[in-house]
Amino acid sequence: MKQKIEALILQAIDTLKIEGDLARGVSPSIVIERTRDPLHGDFACNVAMVLAKSANTSPRLLAEKILAAIPSDVLLLKAEIAGPGFINFFVDSRTQFRVLQQILTEADAFGCSQIGADKKVQVEFVSANPTGPLHVGHGRGAAYGSAVADLLAAVGFSVEREYYVNDAGRQMDILATSVWLRYLEACGEAVVFPSNAYRGEYVREIAHALYELSGTLYQRSINSIMQAIPADEPQGGDKDIHIDALIERAKSLLGVAQYQAVFEMGLNGILEDIKQDLHEFGVDYQQWFSERQLMDDGSVQQALQRLDTAGFLYKQEGATWFASSRLGDEKDRVVVRDNGQSTYFASDIAYHMQKLDRGFDQIIDIWGADHHGYIPRVRAAMQALGANTDKLTVLLVQFAVLYRGEERVQMSTRSGDFVTLRELRAEVGNDAARFFYTMRRSDQHMDFDLQLATSKTNENPVFYVQYAYARICSVLRQLAEKNIQHDIEQGTENLQLLTELNERELLTALTRYPEVLERAALQYEPHQLIHYLRELANNFHSYYNAHQFLVESADLRNARLNLICAVQQVLRNGLTLLKIKSPETM
C-alpha cells in the first residue's frame, strides 16, 4: 500500500511538472509514513512541505495542487490536507482485509521478503576469547547478533554467522598455564596459584579432566617449576613478570608436544562449553574461524606483504608499523613486535582480508562498545588492502551493567567472579533472557537487574506477548470442545463485519508486520520487532477483553476467528524469529 501511494504521488508530481507548477529538476524522495493518530488517516506524506520552498509557494497551497493531481484509485477512500501541509490518506478497509487472507495462506513465511536479493552477508558476533565461559555481557552480543543475522535472513539476505576464535596469544598461554598448575594441584603438588592466572572453577574442572585422562604424565616437581621465578605481586613482585616466567617454564619443562596438549585441553574444553552454551541459547554458527589458522597458513604474512607492497609498512625501533594514520587513524600501529611476533591487530588485518576474499557483499562486525576505538584502524587496513570500506559495518553493543537490586555487580573473568550466561539462562530462562537483551537498542547502555529478572519473572514483558498467543490457542481449544469448525472461507466472506475499533486497529497492526521486519533488518535494530510484538499483543488483549469471539452468529464468529488466527500466526512468526517459544498454554 505504501508503494501504491508513493506511485500515485509521483504521478501527481509529474503532472505538476508538466503544468509548470514545479521545476522539472526536482526529484524529491517521497516519504510515506504511517500515521500515529487515526484521525490523520492511515498514511501521511510530507512532500508538499519539502517542496514548498523550491516551488515558491506555501506548503498547503502546494498540497492542494498535488492532491488535485493525484489520480483516483479504488483503494483510496479519501485524501485530505491537514496541519502545516501533510497529505493524509485514508485507505479502504477492504484492502486491509486482504492481509488476513495473505497471512493465513503464507503462514510461517508471512512477513519475509526478498529485499536482500540473496546478497552475501557475513555477521560476526560474540567472538569472546576462549579463556572462560561466556558471561552476561556476552549474552547481549549473542542475542543481538543472532537477531540481526536472523532478521537479515528473513528479508532475503544470504547470511553467514561467524565466531572469530582468538586462540593465539598471551592470554591463551596464561590459560594453558593456569590449567597446568591446577592439574599439578590435582597431582598433589603444593602450588601457590599466581594472582594473574585464571582462577575460575572451570579451570579446575578442565585440569581434573586432564588428570583423569592422562594421569601424572604432565607432572613436574613444584621445586623445579618455581626455581628462580620472579616473585608474584602479593610477595612484592610483578604479577605480569611472574606469570610470563611461569609460562616460559611450563613450555621448557613440558616440551612443545606436551605443552601443546595441555594448551589444547584448555582451549577445547572452553570452546566446547561456549558452543554448547550458545546452541542452547538458540545461537548457531556456520563458521568458527581460528586465529591460529591465520598464523599457521601464512595469511598473516600474506596480509602484511600486501600492505608492504602498497607502501604502508615501515620499520622503527625494531618493530614493523602500519601507517594507518595516513588513512584516518589517529596514529600508526605496530603489526610486528621487535621480538618478531605479530600483534593481534596483524591477525585482524589478515582476518578482514580473508573476509573480503571470501566474497561477501557486506561484512558486519559486532563488537563490544569498549572496542570502538579499534574501528578506524580496521577501516584503514581494509582501505590499504584496496577494499571498499563501505562493505564493512561495525555495530557496537554496550555492555549491560549488572545490578543485584541496588548493588552493582563487578565482573572480571580473571578472578572468576562473574555471572555466566549459563547461570542467567538457568535462572530466568532462555525466552526471558533473549527478550530482555533484545528489548533495548544495542548501542544503548542497559541496566540489567538480576534480582528483578530472577525473582519476579512474572512481570517479565515476554510473558505479555506469549500470553496473547496462549490465549488465542485457548480460544481455538474452546472451539474444538464445542465441536464447532472454524470455516475460514465463511470468515473471509464476512470480513466486512469486522467494524469494531479494536478490529480495525488489529488489522492495521497486521499489515505493518512486513514493514517492521524490513526496517528492523535494514537498520540492524531487532528491538523494533520486540516493540511491535508488544503492541500487537496489547491490541489483542484489548480486543479480547472487549469482545467475545465465539458468538452465535457463524458469519461474525468465523470472521473474528480469521482475524485472531492471523494474529496468532504473526505473533508466532515474530517470536520464532527471535528464538522465543510460543507456548500454547501458560
Add this chain to the structure above:
RNA sequence: GCGUUUGUAGCUCAACCGGAUAGAGCACCGGCCUUCUAAGCCGGGGGUUGCAGGUUCGAUUCCUGCCAAGCGCACCA
C-alpha cells in the same frame, strides 16, 4: 588532555533518513472476573526531552558551546 558514545516521566526504556498533542512498562491512585486463561483490560496523575544558542514552515532528532556520565587512547587480546 584528545577521541568517541550517551543524557527523554520517580525507575527502566521507545519515538519510523527532521513531522502533527513526545509514548510504553514498572511504581502510584480508581474501576473490571456467574461470559473464550485477571501473567489481562479500562481510566487517572506524572515532562522546560541535561543547559544555552543556531539552522527552518517545523528540532528529542541536525550544527556549535557548556555541564554530567560511560568507553577508548599498548610492541595486551
